[in-house]
Amino acid sequence: MLKNGAGNIPALFFERLRYNIANNAPLCYNKSKRLRKIFRRISAMDIIKEKLRLLPDNPGVYIMLDKYKNVIYVGKARVLKNRVRQYFHSSPKPDKVMRMVENIADFNYIITKTERDALALENNLIKKYKPKYNILLKDDKTYPYIKVNLRDPFPIFSVTRKVKKDGARYYGPYMGGVSCKDILEIMQITFKVMLGGNCPNPVSDKPKRECLNYHLGLCLAPCAHKCTREEYATCVKRAVNFLEGNYKEGESLLKERMMSAAAGENFELALDYRNKIEMLSKLEARRITSLSNFLDADIIAYTTNNLYSAVNVLITRKGIMQGGTCYALEDAHSSDSEALSQFITQYYMNRLPPAEVITESCLEDERELLENFFKEKYEKSVKITFAKQGVKAQLLSMAQENAREYLEKSIDRIRHKDDMTVNACKRLQEILGLKKYPRRMECYDISNVSGVDKVGSMVVFTDGEADRNSYRRFRIKTVEGANDFASLQEVLKRRLSKLGTDEEERFPKPDLIIIDGGKGQLSAVSEIFNELGVQDIELISLAKREEEVFTTEREESIRIDHRDFALKMLQRIRDEAHRFAITYFRNLHSRRSLESILSEIEGIGKKKRIALMEKFGTIDKIMGAPVEELASVEGIGPVLAKNIRAYFEEKL
Numbered sequence: 001m002l003k004n005g006a007g008n009i010p011a012l013f014f015e016r017l018r019y020n021i022a023n024n025a026p027l028c029y030n031k032s033k034r035l036r037k038i039f040r041r042i043s044a045m046d047i048i049k050e051k052l053r054l055l056p057d058n059p060g061v062y063i064m065l066d067k068y069k070n071v072i073y074v075g076k077a078r079v080l081k082n083r084v085r086q087y088f089h090s091s092p093k094p095d096k097v098m099r100m101v102e103n104i105a106d107f108n109y110i111i112t113k114t115e116r117d118a119l120a121l122e123n124n125l126i127k128k129y130k131p132k133y134n135i136l137l138k139d140d141k142t143y144p145y146i147k148v149n150l151r152d153p154f155p156i157f158s159v160t161r162k163v164k165k166d167g168a169r170y171y172g173p174y175m176g177g178v179s180c181k182d183i184l185e186i187m188q189i190t191f192k193v194m195l196g197g198n199c200p201n202p203v204s205d206k207p208k209r210e211c212l213n214y215h216l217g218l219c220l221a222p223c224a225h226k227c228t229r230e231e232y233a234t235c236v237k238r239a240v241n242f243l244e245g246n247y248k249e250g251e252s253l254l255k256e257r258m259m260s261a262a263a264g265e266n267f268e269l270a271l272d273y274r275n276k277i278e279m280l281s282k283l284e285a286r287r288i289t290s291l292s293n294f295l296d297a298d299i300i301a302y303t304t305n306n307l308y309s310a311v312n313v314l315i316t317r318k319g320i321m322q323g324g325t326c327y328a329l330e331d332a333h334s335s336d337s338e339a340l341s342q343f344i345t346q347y348y349m350n351r352l353p354p355a356e357v358i359t360e361s362c363l364e365d366e367r368e369l370l371e372n373f374f375k376e377k378y379e380k381s382v383k384i385t386f387a388k389q390g391v392k393a394q395l396l397s398m399a400q401e402n403a404r405e406y407l408e409k410s411i412d413r414i415r416h417k418d419d420m421t422v423n424a425c426k427r428l429q430e431i432l433g434l435k436k437y438p439r440r441m442e443c444y445d446i447s448n449v450s451g452v453d454k455v456g457s458m459v460v461f462t463d464g465e466a467d468r469n470s471y472r473r474f475r476i477k478t479v480e481g482a483n484d485f486a487s488l489q490e491v492l493k494r495r496l497s498k499l500g501t502d503e504e505e506r507f508p509k510p511d512l513i514i515i516d517g518g519k520g521q522l523s524a525v526s527e528i529f530n531e532l533g534v535q536d537i538e539l540i541s542l543a544k545r546e547e548e549v550f551t552t553e554r555e556e557s558i559r560i561d562h563r564d565f566a567l568k569m570l571q572r573i574r575d576e577a578h579r580f581a582i583t584y585f586r587n588l589h590s591r592r593s594l595e596s597i598l599s600e601i602e603g604i605g606k607k608k609r610i611a612l613m614e615k616f617g618t619i620d621k622i623m624g625a626p627v628e629e630l631a632s633v634e635g636i637g638p639v640l641a642k643n644i645r646a647y648f649e650e651k652l
Helices: 011-022 035-040 046-053 079-084 095-103 115-129 180-189 229-243 246-263 267-285 334-346 361-378 390-420 423-434 484-496 517-532 565-598 606-616 619-624 627-631 639-651
Strands: 060-067 071-077 106-109 146-148 156-160 169-171 296-302 309-319 321-331 356-357 384-386 438-447 452-462 474-477 512-516 538-542 546-550
Touching: 046 106, 060 079, 060 115, 071 079, 071 115, 079 106, 079 115, 115 334, 115 361, 146 180, 146 229, 156 180, 180 229, 180 246, 180 484, 229 246, 246 267, 267 639, 296 334, 296 390, 309 334, 309 390, 321 334, 321 390, 334 361, 356 390, 361 384, 390 423, 423 565, 438 484, 438 565, 452 484, 452 565, 474 484, 484 517, 512 517, 517 538, 517 546, 538 565, 606 619, 627 639
Parallel strands: 296 356, 356 384, 438 512, 512 538
Antiparallel strands: 060 071, 060 106, 146 156, 146 169, 296 309, 309 321, 438 452, 452 474, 538 546
């Protein structure tokens, strides 16, 4: 409870103080020296104790904050009072939890109607704040799926890594040496269905000229009205049956084609057919005979050594083991059920769940909540199973063994990763004397050649790791010629002007800004800081030649040992900003080159150049495009298409 360290103060005063804290009211008090002294003695722990006493019994989400008001952990609770108080009990806790608790300076909470609402809110807040101690799946991989929308009049099969709630069917994921490209090629050879990105002509009321796929016997050419909708639908049905695990028809036809190609001494083609047959054989060999051919399940196992954790996900579709993936987790959860529950919700945020998830029995209390999560997000019933015997239990045991082995082998790698990221950030704070831990770092670079196509890049690192979703690119608008100083000023002015506006949610305030350059570049950006009145963001620059670090606080540069992880991290950020800027510059430059080449062709004006660039993107694709495809571009037509074709043939 609150302590009175300066004499006897009426209890009413402390009751008023408790009320203000509980209701986030301003702490208005008498200006006497005695009372100011008392308030200075109230520690963060005292405030936390008062908040803990006033916690409600409702479900909700709690948000842990450090002394800089950064969100470091987000969790959900069935009963907020019980769950949050657990962190501050004196009972033994895992090292990760203890480390987090040591950094808690305050907490907030949001009451929800149900635990289900709390789960949804928890996921949204984790996505928004990316808290340091939450499971973030930074090393997550998204495997490809084959997508087809059977509601389309003429369905097209394509590869995608994004699963959407759009009414389409998704088959996969394909992993473990199985290529989606090869699967689609087999389907095109066997069933003559249209493939996304491989069919230049969309199906419409007006028939188009047949493309090369039709003449090669790989397509029924519905775009040219060579087949009816019913005939094409029959092929689609057979292709879907193939994707659902019936490979016999495809394998039989491939064998015929292989023998025919070998007889014609086309050995390269015969080898390609053989490779595709072997891939189908591998898929069939992965079929688990003791499982139903209709079993679609993910098997998820969790293990921990109280410092680090690991999860193994085995993927089974139609009774076929597709493969598995392990994840190293650096979490601060007080229970296995909390860690595993949060992993599952994060894992399935961007991937289609199977019909069944087989996992650890510690989640029995969370079963209903997770099943409701799947139903609301994907409008799909997903069964949560805790297998204790039979083949499903054997699969879970296999996943557990994989997770344990991965954790044992990953500890050194995880520690090294910590040294290169979080520990490097702490080390950088120590060496440079930064006022606070540089959790979010932004680095800026300028790229141009002779002042042409000037571009700026902003890369973001969070806790020492690249946050590629937050990268931004700037096209320099106001600077004439090759003036890197002025270009940096324009970029930083545009970036910093978003602070304190509605845009700050998309562009959160950084703790540290890094400039690729020396003292001159640093001084140029400092002018913008002074102009905009920016005071709570620290600024440094890193010069390439001697790898010197310049700060606004020191006249002399700081040299960091070349073996120090802090310098290696700075170099990594600087090099990434340079790479990102160069990539953007090259893209712009290639588009300019394309535009200048097209302007040499008679009859090609600005609108037609834009239309061609939007359709093809590169000069190589335009040069290789047939007349029919060129003519399909809006505003081109057959005559101009022939002129374009003739121009490039003459040049070539």
